Amino acid sequence: MTTTTQAPSTGATANADPASDVRSRLIDHWFPCSSVDAAVGTPAGSGRSEKALFTWFASRPIAQARAAVLTTLLPDRDDLHADVRLAVEAGSSVALGRLREAIAEEYPSGRPVVLDIFSGRGIIPLEAARLGATAVGTDLSPVATLGGRLLADYPLRDWSTEAAVPFASGAEPEDRLFSDDEPRLLRDVRAVLAEVNKRVAKAVAPYYPTDSRGKVPWAYLWAVSIPCDQCRRRFPLIGGMRLQFPSGREGDYGQSLELVIDGDRWRPQVVDGDPAQQPTFSAAAGRKGKSARCPFPSCGHVHTLDTVKAKGFGGQYEDELLAVGEENEGVGKTFRAPTADEITAAKSVDLAQLDSFGPFTAVPDEAIPPGNQDTIRASGYGYRTYGALMNDRQALLFTETVRAIRGIRTDLLAARLTTDYADALTAYAAANMQRRLRRSTRGAKLAAFGGNASRKGTWVQVHDIFADESKVSFQFDYLEAGPGTGPGTWDSVSDSGLQALKKVIQGSDAGRPGRFRRASAIALPFRDGSVDAVVTDPPYYNMIDYADASDLFHVWLKRCLFDVFPDLFDVPGLQDKTDEIIVKRGNAPGEHRTRDFYEQMLSRAFGEARRVLRVDGHLVVVFGHSDPDAWRRLLGALHDAGFVVTSSWPSRTETASTGVASIKVTVAIGCRVAAVNRPVATAAQVDREVAERVKTAVREWDRDGLALNDQLMAAYGPAMEVFGRYAKILKPDGSQAELDRYLTLARTAVRDATALKLDELPLETFDAPTRFAVFWQRLFARSDVPKGEARFQAQADNLRLEDLRGALLTESKSGYKLRLDAPSAVNDKSSTFEVVRAMAAAWDQGATEGVAAVVAESDRQPTDAHLWAVVGEILAQLPPSDTVAKALTAVQRNAGTIANLAHHVATELAASERDDQLTLPFTTKES
Template sequence: MSTTDQASLPSTTDTVPPGDIRSRLIDQWFPCATVDAAVGTPAGSGRSEKALFTWFASRPIAQARAAVLAALLPNKAVHHEDVRLTIEHGDASAQRRLREAIAAQYPAGRPVVLDVFSGRGIIPLEAARLGVTAVGTDLSPLATLAGRLLAEYPLRDWSAEPDLPLERPSDGEGLFGEDEPRLLQDVRMVLREVGERVAVAVSELYPRSSNGKFPWSYLWAVTIPCDNCKRRFPLIGSLVLRHPYQRTEDVGQALQLIVEDDAWRTTVVDGPPAQKPTFASATGKRGKSARCPFPTCGHMHTLESVKSIGHGGQYRDALLAVGEVLEGTRKTFRAPTEREFSVVETIDLSKLKPLSGLQASPDEAIPVGNNHTVRASAYGYRTYGELMNARQTVKFSATARVIQDVAAECVAAGISVEYATALAGYAAANLQRQLRLSTRGAKLRSHGSANGTAQNRAQVDHIFSDESKVSFNFDYVEAGPGDGPGTWYSVSESGLNALKKVMAESPVGRPGRFRRASAVALPFRDGSVDAVITDPPYYNMIDYADASDLFYVWLRRTLRELMPDLFDQPGSDGLQEKAEEIIVKNGNAPGEHRTRDFYEHMLSRAFSEARRVLRADGHLVVVFGHSDPDAWKRLLGALHDAGFIVTSSWPSRTETAVTGVASIKVTVTIGCRVAASHRPVATAVQADREVAERVKAAVREWDRDGFALTDQLMAAYGPAMEIYGRYRRILKPDGSQAELDRYLTLARTAVRDATALKLDQLPLETFDAPTRFAVFWQRLYARSDVPKGEARFLAQADNLRLEDLRGLLLTESKSGYKLRVDAPNTVTDKSSTFEVVRAMAAAWDQQATEGVAAVIAHSERPPTDVHLWAVVSEILAQLPTSDPVAKALTAVQRNAGAITNLAQRTAAELDPGKTDTQLSLSLNTEES
């Protein structure tokens, strides 16, 4: 690996006259709809590339490709169709024309694209494929390695390297035929060699089954001593091993716990479980508890009691069942043999030889305050080595040692150190991907259903099933050294397929360059970069370093001597350095420095560094997504403080398509330019008017382009921030400076106003704020569940707090928020029009005309209030006719005259001196 230093970045500062700010596509256009469609396809999602190396916050290939193209291409409509073709289909002719157009923009040399938070390297990969100079930096050594494996090594020419000193497969067949590229062929050979050597090295610890093969898996459970009877028992969360499957007449299999005197053992039985798990939630109660299975005891242990037993060092591992592969790929389970029980009792980790000068079993402590991220630490596990059982530790230690041996043999045979290091890197990545399926967080995943109607495959669930949090389970799976889910060979196949795809789609690419560096101290010259395109850490969504330290401790033992620039300079605790990690840390660690203020300060410093290395006509493009408006405020504030003007923001609904689960649905590609050095001062009145006019003009363009209204609300930040950035200061009438929040809210309000919503010819802005919110929500989402982030953003448009709307106008569930159309709890003279109308619908069902009239009178509204009756019409227009609320309001409309007369009489009868006009409604408050 040749390092990227200041001198190695080509300078192209003379290609454009000083002060000439060149407009790019990103400033005026972005293929949002094309990206949205492409991220749901195998080619555009990035899922294949993700299989090379486990990392977090996967950036879809389609979005990264669009961001790179839009940042480098000139703002000419002639390129729009080629961009779409390239993103949708990878059209070779379109790609060639775009590469030529980019090259024409930079006649003095290739443009330089830098990603200062490169992660796994998706953005540099897309830049490298265009033939430009692509550079990626990341504070994490693991992320830096991921970038090299994805966007450097596959694009390099290794054809001059001698043959590997490894025996080729006797059948001469590769996974992808005879014409596979050199790197792909050699990585396949190395992975096979490592797998075979490790199987030999650990074969005594994994007795073969009667068919001569290694079992594919072993099911374990943690045991604890009962607080009451003191007898030890296993914590089993599920007794299902394999669900039944009617199509193949498979009745399924289950664990059975047999208790005899003071001992217990497990057996495997056909059919569904006949017992209840020993660790589960009690019927009707939240939270799990552990039940002693001995008939004379049955003591229940709370979760806190179970945790205290672990913190007391009393957990022990016990082998429960063994998984085998029969008849091709069919999985079955059996009870362990006596030999299988005995071999695991003979393991002594103290006899393992050190790896790269470090203890073979990772003794690095899990930092305090990581219960949220490394879940096992909440149960008393203190080191990363304790996250797996002793036999797993021996197998992974053997794997690390074999990878080192194979690399050394390659160098001794004349292979270059660089190529041997690259091959070892792919093998270490395979070790890392197997770790993802091989700790106490990896549980048995039995597909299918109890009624046998679904296919009943058995797999291993990975430890990041809850996004970036390292899971923990008391019952977990250990993969064997042979073949099957979670094994070395199974993981190898997916990694090789990913490498094949990267190479096949990069026929004319130029290798990227990756180095470990902090985003606040970039090792590059001033003005040496044409575009900084980056995907910064998402505020408090992911604890990148803490979540990946499990990988770091093992890869450091594997690659420390081969990649000293990445693995020979850990933090003081032996883990990844976190002093400059720009996140908001989850959890409550004492003295934690990664706070909200730290995030904003460091992000501003990072953007200031990006500004320093950018050319005067360069662009910064930021891809960001978060459900919390505060995160957006801090991001945009950091950009402004660093001296950038936001020129555009383009939303893409990318996250669920990539990850399957996500706490956000929309990410935004934000275009930025360096702010002019001498900017004027403006009044808030002037800036407010310009923002409203600019956003409304943009809305007209977005309407023509078919932008969804919900996406326009987020895209509005771009033009609003462009106006905000034009001025050095914006002064309010009292002389104070206008806050950023003012213009984020104004942007969304302008979108809503630009839609010119009217209720019975009454402009929406003439209604009270909660009613405006409710009506706009109903137009956007009807009765659908809305994620918390989108709900919070929508509330901002009317200067409302989501917390104040919960229960009043919205109901909350795990699926998100939904607009209430049922009866409110109370109605007062301060109730919104929308609430009064809901109360009118409920009152009709109970007291007909008289009830509705009473509601109107006690709300102190004129019975002929046009706003009141406009909302009645609006709710009716949005609800299906079969809805009970719609039926009630239809009757209210038909009897409007009678209701008006009754309401007038009721109001006249009320005591004029009465100050408490609240009407308590004894109505059914459940949602219709």
């Protein structure tokens, strides 16, 4: 039976007119953009600790989440700005305390209810919970919902009255990470993780022999082998022979892998120095695409990538142990060839003998859905199930980890811990297993660092399988982290997780636990008008396949937690993707998650947000994407759901330490419920209102120091606020004006309102390509700009990107860049910007005479104010050391001489043209 959650009343009436009962919030008029920008690169503002606790995708920095929640809940008062900046930039506990009091005063009838309908790992609810609000998070993914509980629920609870856990801490006193007065939850999670490690190591000991010193190696290098199509001998697919770089220490030459050929067999060998052999699986010199080369000298047959893939689908792959990684005191990590005993032990695993977990097989047998080659890369090579993403020994290790965690929960309950606390400790152990999955499977490659000229250090580690955002990588040679101590092992992952948990607890001492439940955003389990604010970070269009990428976690977590959290994991198969609001990448057959589906479902989700919001409530959407189509669909969904956008505040989040910087700017978009009975307006009227509103906002943004390129995104807010005032906006032909019109108009208004230092000449008197180029340079200088942003810029001047390519812009894989080199030619139809570029190039070739010739050829007057204004503008934007700046500086200094010469050249050209015309009547028909 579905239950509903009713939030405490704040005195608003659900039937009141929104237009007369909306309290203004900070976000409607102000946002600490510069503070967020400054904070995202710091440990406190990046949210490193919060993200390290649980693996999820595309999380925005904690500083942006904090700013969004604070400005949504706080009243629009200038005296709060300083404390908000302190809270965002430094996490000041004093400032946060004062802001909590201000929020409490704003909601005298009870704590405000803040809902995130796409809560993910729970970053936004965590910040709301820390402020004392009633924080609620919902997400369609059970994996994400668990992450929210671990981050923003359990760390904020009081567990001090719980019975003692029946395990030792697992650490010697000198190795303790924390003091004796550490929080109860932290101490007990550490004890549970240590107990899991101990039990798993014992269970898998027969399959991981100790080395000559009695220690378990920390890592094992494997490769998949295939039979050669020509000689039929099996050989491993190795993409790189380097094991580690030389450190620069005397006698340390680094290590490499070699294949020793002995008749019809091969064996691995570890040697000192740089690689002497070529990889067996690589791209041939000068050719694209990898191929597999048989290493036997008498053969050398080359197999195409398609052939290699076909062998996988034909079940011809086998896993081969190539090298063993050891930790040597005083030397560090080194590699050696595996012993015969190690090879035998590794291949002796029999997964068929493992007991199941309730209704689920021991090793995940859930099939990877078709069409997932882009997200689950191994599925494109013949691996059909999630369990097959590991070799047998890796699967055994994780199976025994599940078994140990489940056994420990039984022991915790027997020790009279409450069910809630036993479940919480079990969940943290399962999350540690999930985080370890990031450095397991066939996508966990050996990462060797160093080898540069300074040789300041070299090291090796296990690479993250999500190195490419949310795509589960795959390669034929991969590294297995064993049950020992080292990068990627349980011990290593536990240490980083405990440090993260400690910081989360320390930063949440004044908050109250958040509430998390699995729910679809289009069917929220809450009553009408029961939420004060919805602050959310929706799925970013086609950037991430959240459910498909996290199914790897889901299949293991449900084996561990199916009866611990039955609301999340007691389900057959994979995660339900019916209501997942994304645009699915790849070519999955019958895929329903299309662009139209995304827009329709997002609109329905915002409609649900409107239903549960109080009449004076606010919706804030944090969104980032480089594709203008994604923006159109998002803003269209908000409009269709009955919201008016009141503000948009950009933050530059690319400096956050996330490991991936796929989004450079994210925007906090403030919204309110649209008023009833909105009037109809003409497009001409709304065009004027939007332009005036944006230009007024630009003056305010200039005073606040908001960067010009950020103002372009911020302009969507006031433009959409005007757009949302009207039920219909009619064009002269009677059709309705589209949202796109006002996105473009907003950017144009910013440009028109910005002083471009063009000698006070009216901007409209410059030709469109010059306006475009000058503004582009002001925004981006010589940086590469994504195609979507470039197209947006062109639309502001009613230009087509295709017409600008070559003439004003160069295109590469990185995007578009403004041309400052010489155009191929100039004439009377050339833009002023092109003429100035030609003048700069001509100075280097012919000094004043060359420049004068360009001015004359372009049919410009030597004293053309527009020409010299653009010269001055380009100089203002370039560093003095730039070659174009040096040339134009010289041109500017010699303007008088150039003008005289240009007049002389123009006179000669005119005379020459007259002479040509005089000879025309005397030409013959034959000529």
